[in-house]
Amino acid sequence: MSQEHFDALIEADERIEPDDWMPDDYRNTLVRQIAQHAHSEIIGMQPEGEWITRAPSLRRKAILTAKVQDEAGHGLYLYGAAESLGTPRAELLDRLHAKTQKYSSIFNYPTPEWADVGAIGWLVDGAAIMNQVPLCRCSYGPYGRAMVRICKEESFHQRQGYQIMLSLSQGTPEQHAMAQRALDRWWWPSIMMFGPPDADSPNTGRSMAWGIKRFTNDELRQNFVDATVPQAELLGLTPPDDALVWNAERGHYDFGEPDWDEFARMVRGEGEIPDLRIGVRRAAHDDGDWVRAAAAAYADKQAARSAA
């Protein structure tokens, strides 16, 4: 196994598997990306998880519980994919808790109203799907295969979010207003989920050459806007962008420039929410120390008993 073999697999658009030789940079890029994705799944459980106990109908409560449960499951597959590159889950969680690895800054926005649950499903999961569908063809096999399953579940998540928005927008005037407020809060953050403009995205070229990434940030962003604007119209809601207009010549919507300074602040983890999110994670982990220790001690005793 060698660089030559690796290059040939990439050239042929075939999968790299855990036992294949791979360049250190490729391995490190993947661990960083998969870990950040896994962390985003489990941190992303928090803003929605807080609404399970307040969901306004039993049907919504059931759907939201299933969604948040899926996200924990996604975290598990992704940590598994990262482990196949030689980095154990416990180590990645330590890095998350120490804030040396990041999660998607989209989860550092507040979710003060029920409609935010709908907007997250519709817009945030919608943007995530746009980002993630190409990853199903990622050159690294375990990641690509995990993404196939994750994307199927994400499309259910997006539908449930849109259904919440539909119920609210067609509901009472108060519900409709709540839906519009949520769209106002989540529109720009969702647009920024595709990352900085291509001109400012230093890693894009290499990730595309390696078959980790398949489309540029700006291509995906345009796809998202084109798909989402008609959905907003169907809801009778208005995205908070005065520059948003159909451009018949391009066959795409033109749209305004996001506030990239805000994006940079969110990526740096400013504001009180990042501490809150990491605090919940660390507390769960620390409070669970004795439980994990008990499970390990019991497993050791069982192993000793069966050896005796």
Add this chain to the structure above:
Amino acid sequence: MAADLFTHVLRQGDRALVLSHRLAQWITHAPTLEEDVALANISLDLLGQARHLFTYAGELEGEGHDEDHFAYWRDASEFRNPLLVEQPNGDFAVTIARQVFHDQAAVLYWESMSDSGDTTIAALAVRARNETAFHLQHSAGWLIRLGDGTDESRRRAQAAVDAMWPFTSELLGADDEGALRADGLIGESIESTWQVAVADILLEAGLERPTSIEQRTGGLHGAHSEHLEPLLHEMQGLARAHPGATW
């Protein structure tokens, strides 16, 4: 006054809903990601059972009430769940002890209901029995691991068993359902089977079975501990702020 079938079904629905809600409170706070998944899954099964039971309660009552009416538009004193399920989550050991006592009763209850003369409940019982058998496997497995794990886990597990024990007698049936039993609508008493099965689990976990702890009851008749009202306040707040809205 003898309880009618409506009251019986409501008691079961309230039990499932309140425990489902308690387990949902663990999501994102569990000791491992696997437990986040497991507790969410059990919560979801119980929620599904509650929804079926409330829908059926609405049919029995005949006043056009749907599942959400029973969950969102009744006050604490109208809830008929056993006190055990409204007890706060505490540490993981408390949650597990509460769950073992509940799950063992639920498995036996649903087994006894598969022969009910009421065909709706008998049909529900088949599915619910299978679900609760998995729940019991999970909770009993954890109680054994905690009891036979480290010194700390053993101490916490015993404290949890002692703390939850006073709420167990209500799980074994109500004192006003004799007529339903005589009519073949509900099954035989599960009490002696439950006592033996729980004693076996505690034995395997190396934990003491509490004996002389006084039992607390009242939930089945609407006399609740101080813990139910805040739970309902959180659950019902949004729905009640928008009367008549659909979601």
